[in-house]
Amino acid sequence: MAVTQQLARITPDYLERCRRHAALHDGDPDWDPPAGDHLDLDWSPVALRAVCERAGLESAGLERTQVDALRRALDGSAAVDLGVLNTWPYPIAFVGPATALTPAEVAGVAAELAEIDFPALLDRLPSGPTLAPLLGFDLDGDPARYLLRHFHALQAFYVGAARRGLMTVLWWD
Template identity: 35%
Template sequence: MALTQQFARVAPEYLERLRAGAEEWDPGAENVLDTGWAVWGLILFCRASGAAPDTVALLDRAVSGDPDGDTGFLDHDGVHDGFTDPPRLLTFDAVADIASGLDALDPGALLADLPDSPDAASALCGFGPRFDGDVRAHLLEHLAAMREFYREAALHAQFVVTWVD
């Protein structure tokens, strides 16, 4: 089973109920996003292509969360499988900053230097030689999903929990 990047939008009050042990982890399917490994490929490509350091930092923060959040109460099998670091949290201010930054990105310009060759594009993104499909479309689809996810979280004053599962 492959590891994938996971996101959940949650209300601050929901996190407090989880922290107190009053509720089980279930943010609801409409509040969960799985980007597979696409966003990691986008970050690898951005680093390799010389994208602006602020862009790489924005994408890294969006998938990695902030290291200083108190999320130990989420470090159990009900949330993630324990193969990687525990979930991390992005508070509303961080979510709003990330949403704004993601909305400001020009996906076409960001991927302008992605090779047309599927094999070359796949290699630059770390997907390996047997990626099946259009790499550019795959990256754009998952970037758009992540942008919309963060936009909705910011609109509803939600926090975002990130983890690898």
């Protein structure tokens, strides 16, 4: 079974509903966010970070705030208590604890991600079959196309969450 990164857009009220449900039902938070607010990033996060690192920050025109935003978009923060989603026997994450970003953090991340010209970063790196090993992952097919698809999905996911004032929850499953 492959372990992949998952993201969900939820309201703070939804998280509170999960807390109440867990308190009444032996710890079961009844975690089931809407399918339209779910993003499966597959195993792209490691390679997305590596593109930013390998392309070179200053020479690629990438700001430190943008790299930090990408990191937060993929790692979450400690600002939200997700104990209810990280507690046995109902943890949602297979590897490590679930994390989250508040609606305010999501808005900041979305604004910074929107400024990243990911195709330009990829243009600074070798193309074809030499790209995947350079980034530390194994992939059949075109790595640049795979990474572009996942980066654009991540951008759109955060922009949509920010527009709707939602928080994000992140986990590896």
